[in-house]
Every structure is written in C-alpha cells, then in structure tokens.
Amino acid sequence: MTTEKQLESYLATLRLHLAPLTLGEREEILKEISAHVRDSAEQSGATVETVLARLEPAEALAKEYRDGLLISRASRSFSPLLLLRATLRLSSKGIAGIAVFFVGLFGYAIGGGLVITALLKPIFPANTGLWMLDGHVVSSGVLFPPPAAPAHEVLGMSYILIALVAGSLTLLSTTWAIRVFLGLSRGLEAQLSRLQ
Amino acid sequence: MPKLALKLSLKGPEAEQPDRWEAQLRKGAVEMAALASLWQGRLYGLEIIRYLETHSQMALAEGTIYPVLNRLKTEGLLTSEWVEAEAGHPRKYYSLTDAGRERLREMAKAWTSFANGLSRLLEPVLNEKEKTQ
Numbered sequence: 001m002t003t004e005k006q007l008e009s010y011l012a013t014l015r016l017h018l019a020p021l022t023l024g025e026r027e028e029i030l031k032e033i034s035a036h037v038r039d040s041a042e043q044s045g046a047t048v049e050t051v052l053a054r055l056e057p058a059e060a061l062a063k064e065y066r067d068g069l070l071i072s073r074a075s076r077s078f079s080p081l082l083l084l085r086a087t088l089r090l091s092s093k094g095i096a097g098i099a100v101f102f103v104g105l106f107g108y109a110i111g112g113g114l115v116i117t118a119l120l121k122p123i124f125p126a127n128t129g130l131w132m133l134d135g136h137v138v139s140s141g142v143l144f145p146p147p148a149a150p151a152h153e154v155l156g157m158s159y160i161l162i163a164l165v166a167g168s169l170t171l172l173s174t175t176w177a178i179r180v181f182l183g184l185s186r187g188l189e190a191q192l193s194r195l196q
Numbered sequence: 197m198p199k200l201a202l203k204l205s206l207k208g209p210e211a212e213q214p215d216r217w218e219a220q221l222r223k224g225a226v227e228m229a230a231l232a233s234l235w236q237g238r239l240y241g242l243e244i245i246r247y248l249e250t251h252s253q254m255a256l257a258e259g260t261i262y263p264v265l266n267r268l269k270t271e272g273l274l275t276s277e278w279v280e281a282e283a284g285h286p287r288k289y290y291s292l293t294d295a296g297r298e299r300l301r302e303m304a305k306a307w308t309s310f311a312n313g314l315s316r317l318l319e320p321v322l323n324e325k326e327k328t329q
Contacts, residue, residue, distance in 0.1 A: 031278075032241060032262060032288045039242050039283060040258065056259040064263035069270060 003048040007037055010058050017062030021069060029065060074182055080108050080171075083178045100181045107174030114167030117142050118160045129153035222254055228307060229254055230264055231273065231292065231300040238277075240287040241265065265290055273299050 011030050018026045033055075040051045055061065067089065074086035087101040120142050121128040130140040133151040146153070155162060233239060233247045245261055248254040268274045273296035278286040292300065 028288075029262070029266065031286075033259075035285050035287055036241050036258070036262070038285060039240075039287070042283065043242070051258070054258045056257055061259045061263065064260075065266060068263050068267035 006052060007034065007048055010037075010052050010055075013058035014062055017059050018065060020066055025069070033061075071182055074179075077179075078175055080104075080175070083175060083182070084108070086182055087178055096181075100178060104174055104178050107170055107177070111167045111170030111174060113141070114163045114170065118163035118167060121157070121160045121163070125157075126153075129159045130155050222256075225307075226254075226256065226260065226264055227268065228300070228303045230261060230268065231296055231303070234274070234290055234292045234296075235300065238289040238291040240279075240289050244290070268296070272296075 011034060014033065015026060015030055018029060021029075037048060037051050037055070040046070040054075041048050044051075046054075056064075070082075070089060071086050074082045077083060084101065084104055087097055087104055089097075117128055117140075124142060127144055127146050128142045129146075130153065131138040131147045131151045132154050138151040139147050153159075229248055229252060230244060233244045233251075239247060241262055244265070245256060245258060248256065248261075265274065265276075269276055269290070272293060274290045275293055276288050276290050279289050281287050
C-alpha cells in the first residue's frame with residue numbers, strides 16, 4: 001500500500017467510528033490527525049506507516065473522542081435523551097451508573113406523567129385528579145372510569161397547577177441529579193476509557 | 197480530577213504491576229499536563245506531545261493527547277485556531293482560555309498539596325535503606 005493510501009485507510013476507519021459526532025466535529029478531527037501524521041513523519045524522518053503504528057488503532061482513538069464528548073456535552077445539557085444516553089454509557093462500567101440510569105428513567109417518567117395529566121385535566125375534567133376516601137388517597141391521575149363514590153376528587157381545577165409544579169420540579173431535580181453525577185464521573189470515565 | 201483518578205489506579209487489579217501502575221499515574225495527570233504545556237503560549241498537538249516528552253518525561257501514545265485536547269476545548273478551557281504553515285497544510289494551535297488558566301492554577305495547587313502529603317508519607321519508605329544499614 002502506498003503512503004497516501006495507508007493514511008487514507010486510517011482516516012476512513014476513524015471517520016466511520018466517529019459517526020455519532022457532528023459532521024463539523026468529525027472533519028476537524030480528521031484534518032488534525034492527518035496534519036499530525038504528516039508533521040510527525042516529516043519531523044522525525046519516520047515513514048507514515050511507523051507514525052500510524054505509533055498512533056492508537058483508529059477504532060480505539062475514535063472511542064476516546066466519542067466517550068469524552070458525550071459525557072462532557074451531556075453534563076452541561078438539559079436534554080433527557082442525551083443525559084440518559086450518557087448515564088447508559090457509564091452504566092456499562094459500574095453499579096452507580098446503572099442505579100442513576102434507572103433513577104433517571106423513573107424520575108422522567110413520573111415528572112413527565114404528572115405534566116401530561118395536568119394537560120389532560122381540562123379535556124377530561126371528571127376523569128383527572130386526586131381521589132380521597134376517609135382522609136386517604138384512593139387514586140390519582142387520569143382514570144377511565146373515575147373511582148366510584150363515596151371516593152371523591154378533592155383538588156378540582158387546582159390539580160392543573162399542582163401537577164404542573166410537582167411534575168416540573170421532578171423533571172428539574174432528575175436533570176440536576178444526573179448532571180451532578182455525570183460531572184463527578186467525568187474524570188473517572190476519562191480514566192476508565194483510557195485503561196481499556 | 198487527579199485525586200479521583202489516582203484512587204482508581206491504586207484500587208485496580210493492576211496495582212501489583214509497577215510498570216502498568218506508573219503508566220496509569222502518568223495518564224491520570226494528562227489533562228493537567230496538557231493545560232500546563234500551554235501556559236507560556238499556543239502550541240499545536242505534536243508540539244504539545246514533544247513539550248511533555250522534553251519537560252516531564254511524559255511519553256504518551258501519540259494519539260492519546262488529541263481526544264483530551266478536544267474534551268478540554270468542549271469544556272471551554274482551551275480555544276483553537278487553524279494556522280497555515282510552511283509544511284503545506286494548516287496546523288491546529290491550542291491556547292488556554294481565562295477559565296483554563298484559572299482551572300490550571302487550581303489543579304496545580306491541589307496536585308502540589310497532594311504530592312507533598314504523599315511525599316511525607318513515603319519518606320520512611322525511601323529512607324529505609326539508610327536505617328537498616
């Protein structure tokens with residue numbers, strides 16, 4: 001294989017494994033690695049083949065880029081999807097990650113559920129709310145049919161406000177908890193990915 | 197987070213293999229080292245690798261530094277710019293941001309106090325030879 005072809009083949013493998021990154025990020029990485037290989041070969045008098053051998057395999061290098069970016073991007077993001085993806089990546093490395101992933105999933109489900117029931121209250125006023133009987137909560141949420149008398153709905157239209165506030169608080173605290181966890185794990189994760 | 201990284205290295209099953217342990221110790225410090233190499237001014241990736249080799253005997257696998265630089269840039273600790281070079285292709289130069297300088301100061305303090313503490317701890321170990329004689 002000629003020198004150019006060896007470099008091209010390395011870069012092609014790298015590009016393939018960097019697929020989850022944006023096009024801009026990916027092309028910039030390829031441009032930088034390509035400049036590194038040419039500079040290193042010229043400055044040390046080594047062949048491109050030797051320089052490529054000194055680099056990590058393209059697949060391993062791409063993995064370090066992906067892990068590093070995902071975790072640091074997620075730890076400053078508010079997107080539930082990105083946050084859960086990042087915890088899922090960590091969950092393959094330890095019990096804390098698994099626990100946080102399920103707590104996160106649970107938190108988003110409860111918080112999202114509350115917000116949805118608040119939105120449904122104006123549409124199904126008789127079927128949405130909090131039902132009590134003799135001072136005990138019987139049921140809550142959106143129910144078809146609603147619990148039968150003597151259980152009665154106690155919140156009325158204030159359910160909308162209460163469910164919205166409780167739901168939003170749950171979503172926010174879940175997001176905050178995951179971000180704190182990712183922030184703490186970032187150094188650890190970077191370390192782990194290099195150890196493999 | 198050098199302390200966290202170090203703790204992990206010590207706990208690992210590789211702790212019994214001195215060479216591997218030493219390699220991990222170096223790797224744990226790579227973020228701080230990359231930031232420190234830029235303290236005096238901008239450098240491109242290969243220059244950072246050479247700088248670390250010359251100034252700290254920190255020999256890294258050549259690819260290792262690039263994902264680290266990328267992550268530090270995402271965190272706002274570094275900026276980068278492409279500069280045309282005589283070599284015929286542009287080079288990506290990195291510089292510290294204000295946040296990067298501040299972070300490096302904190303890291304340097306934490307690292308130094310940690311290292312000093314450990315040195316005191318290891319003093320009897322290093323002096324053992326003299327005592328038994």
